[in-house]
Amino acid sequence: xxYNFSDRISALQPSAIREILKMSSDPQVISFAAGNPAPxxxxxxxxxxxxxxxxxxxxxxxxxxxxxxxYPALRESMKDFAFNHYGIGKSFxxxxxxxxxxxxIELTCKxxxxxxxxxxxxxxxxxxxxxxxxSYNTNLVGVEMEDDGINVEALEEAIKHNPNTKFIYVIPxxxxxxxKTMSYFKRKRVYELAKQHHIMILEDNPYGDLRFEGDxxxxxxxxxxxxxxxxxGSFSKVLSPGMRVGYLIAHQDLVSKIVVxxxxxxxxxxxxxxxxCEKFVTNYDIEGHLTRLKEVYKHKCELMxxxxxxxxxxxxxxxxxxxxxxIWCTLPEHVDMVAFCKKAVSxxxxxxVPGSAFLVTEGTKTQSFRINFSTPTDEQIVKGIELLGKxxxxxx
Amino acid sequence: xxYNFSDRISALQPSAIREILKMSSDPQVISFAAGNPAPxxxxxxxxxxxxxxxxxxxxxxxxxxxxxxxYPALRESMKDFAFNHYGIGKSFxxxxxxxxxxxxIELTCKxxxxxxxxxxxxxxxxxxxxxxxxSYNTNLVGVEMEDDGINVEALEEAIKHNPNTKFIYVIPxxxxxxxKTMSYFKRKRVYELAKQHHIMILEDNPYGDLRFEGDxxxxxxxxxxxxxxxxxGSFSKVLSPGMRVGYLIAHQDLVSKIVVxxxxxxxxxxxxxxxxCEKFVTNYDIEGHLTRLKEVYKHKCELMxxxxxxxxxxxxxxxxxxxxxxIWCTLPEHVDMVAFCKKAVSxxxxxxVPGSAFLVTEGTKTQSFRINFSTPTDEQIVKGIELLGKxxxxxx
Numbered sequence: 001x002x003y004n005f006s007d008r009i010s011a012l013q014p015s016a017i018r019e020i021l022k023m024s025s026d027p028q029v030i031s032f033a034a035g036n037p038a039p040x041x042x043x044x045x046x047x048x049x050x051x052x053x054x055x056x057x058x059x060x061x062x063x064x065x066x067x068x069x070x071y072p073a074l075r076e077s078m079k080d081f082a083f084n085h086y087g088i089g090k091s092f093x094x095x096x097x098x099x100x101x102x103x104x105i106e107l108t109c110k111x112x113x114x115x116x117x118x119x120x121x122x123x124x125x126x127x128x129x130x131x132x133x134x135s136y137n138t139n140l141v142g143v144e145m146e147d148d149g150i151n152v153e154a155l156e157e158a159i160k161h162n163p164n165t166k167f168i169y170v171i172p173x174x175x176x177x178x179x180k181t182m183s184y185f186k187r188k189r190v191y192e193l194a195k196q197h198h199i200m201i202l203e204d205n206p207y208g209d210l211r212f213e214g215d216x217x218x219x220x221x222x223x224x225x226x227x228x229x230x231x232x233g234s235f236s237k238v239l240s241p242g243m244r245v246g247y248l249i250a251h252q253d254l255v256s257k258i259v260v261x262x263x264x265x266x267x268x269x270x271x272x273x274x275x276x277c278e279k280f281v282t283n284y285d286i287e288g289h290l291t292r293l294k295e296v297y298k299h300k301c302e303l304m305x306x307x308x309x310x311x312x313x314x315x316x317x318x319x320x321x322x323x324x325x326x327i328w329c330t331l332p333e334h335v336d337m338v339a340f341c342k343k344a345v346s347x348x349x350x351x352x353v354p355g356s357a358f359l360v361t362e363g364t365k366t367q368s369f370r371i372n373f374s375t376p377t378d379e380q381i382v383k384g385i386e387l388l389g390k391x392x393x394x395x396x
Numbered sequence: 397x398x399y400n401f402s403d404r405i406s407a408l409q410p411s412a413i414r415e416i417l418k419m420s421s422d423p424q425v426i427s428f429a430a431g432n433p434a435p436x437x438x439x440x441x442x443x444x445x446x447x448x449x450x451x452x453x454x455x456x457x458x459x460x461x462x463x464x465x466x467y468p469a470l471r472e473s474m475k476d477f478a479f480n481h482y483g484i485g486k487s488f489x490x491x492x493x494x495x496x497x498x499x500x501i502e503l504t505c506k507x508x509x510x511x512x513x514x515x516x517x518x519x520x521x522x523x524x525x526x527x528x529x530x531s532y533n534t535n536l537v538g539v540e541m542e543d544d545g546i547n548v549e550a551l552e553e554a555i556k557h558n559p560n561t562k563f564i565y566v567i568p569x570x571x572x573x574x575x576k577t578m579s580y581f582k583r584k585r586v587y588e589l590a591k592q593h594h595i596m597i598l599e600d601n602p603y604g605d606l607r608f609e610g611d612x613x614x615x616x617x618x619x620x621x622x623x624x625x626x627x628x629g630s631f632s633k634v635l636s637p638g639m640r641v642g643y644l645i646a647h648q649d650l651v652s653k654i655v656v657x658x659x660x661x662x663x664x665x666x667x668x669x670x671x672x673c674e675k676f677v678t679n680y681d682i683e684g685h686l687t688r689l690k691e692v693y694k695h696k697c698e699l700m701x702x703x704x705x706x707x708x709x710x711x712x713x714x715x716x717x718x719x720x721x722x723i724w725c726t727l728p729e730h731v732d733m734v735a736f737c738k739k740a741v742s743x744x745x746x747x748x749v750p751g752s753a754f755l756v757t758e759g760t761k762t763q764s765f766r767i768n769f770s771t772p773t774d775e776q777i778v779k780g781i782e783l784l785g786k787x788x789x790x791x792x
Contacts, residue, residue, distance in 0.1 A: 003649055059444065226397055
């Protein structure tokens, strides 16, 4: 039978990264393609202890239907966390627990955008968010990334050319895929532009707690005096992505609508996972845990960069991120980037993600690819970068 | 600030039931308003044991990112379960794990319907599904419920009058809110009509495993030779609703699109919960557990009905369900149903849900209200029905 899918969905393809990840399930392949937290970064014992305690002491509370807004104690904990870590939380703000930041991003689009409305995105950007926006038939406009974040002059032009813009989507800290961080100046400028043109900002901060170098910069949400900024955070990189727990902070009027939309989407997020997050944040040494995480990622990133410095051809450029999970590499103009990535996985058995996967306008050209340092072991980093280095010298 | 919400969301209101549930959080109120499984029906020890074992033996597997399609072993188990219990599973069918049946229902609508497309629903029907359909700006057409399910002549008329119908939404077993079961004849007729008019059927079966009287009837999906039927099942009523695990079975081409949409929605469902479901279905006595559940619900339903027979005014009609969680009561024409429900909770301290909450066309009149027998204790059933009975005699 031939199915008639909705317009919004019929053109949508599965993430290109998933296809690469399938190839990299070959045990011979060293994968720099994923974005998984390091296995050694999970506080597995603490999670096992908490889970045991909860299922002994209050099993019905952990298994019964719960509130769409989220587990009340977790909502309070995360309000405190966001205030203490990011200066977030005006009197008009409210917080809702979501099933991973991904759900917060999708519901923001669903609640704000009609079909054909414009969303302005950093280009390249996180493919999960781009596909989520595409799944509502919105018009995506990409604005180029510079080393210190989005090009704010080009952003202003894009806003002027798209009067139906509903929001600007940004990942200010250690952006996926580029690893770049938006400067303080640009954060302020993005906020000013949004305020001036009466549009919203969706600030996605999955990696903010993973800064292993340099000083924290204020979140855009912390500058929000008007209720223009929707902030999404996640437990995926600091505790466990498999639990699917994130949070969204925005003006209470917006959060009310997000809650209505979430009720339609999945009623509420897994309640045992919410209780585990709450007990971990409240009863365990979360600051000490974050310090250990940062050490793990700092070590892996530095190892990867020093091996790249040793083995990569000089004509390959790459970012030196101060946090997060990713490094963005750019090949010289004369090299065919897609052929490079294909040869890397098929001949050298090293998987990377072609930058084209992250482009806002599909079909635009890019010379870049993304590599991840959080998932591979030290041995895999050393071996894989040596192999990639050979390929850079062969092709560049 | 005044927010411009999307057209699809701006008119959507939080479920009326939630507002009643807030009132019924008053500890003095006996609530027949919820739809929660009985607390004594949770296999809490088994879940605690499984969870402990999984978090000891394979913590990373239970906490790391996982596949959008769902935990492979659970997908296989549920294919077997659906085949053995409901005769479901043609060679063209595939199964995807969803974050509760609610997500399967929402994604079906997202994947199949453009705005203004028609969905034909039993009237009254499950409010969570209706709101989910409304959240995509679809056109809902209600068809009246008879004692043996949807009026199939009226269904045929509705299909003819709405050539843009994408699917028919039905809950054939112990429907929410009416507790009614669709006859075998009508199941066949609904399938024939869908086939004849090239439209799909969304078969929602959250209560099918809770038949405590009479014989099982074939699912509509079991008759599906063309790939027309999308079937959603759930662990919410048989294991735990707080885990948010359900499954959707449909033609593989449809499931592929649902998977793409799910990736945008929440990447994947909580993986620990999926592993718990799988281990419970595979290693524990699931059939024995279902037998015990049915005993619990049979007892509660019979108790409530016998108390109603004793205390209710003769002019109140009500269904005698063979399974599920709900009884549907209908007041005589001269009684103001909404005033009855208000007086029940405010003066008699018994919460019920006015039937208007479940109507497909908002603003249509109904004389009915829904009561639930799974959540209250035996004592609450006896006391609450006695009080409601007094009110029926006062007002009828």
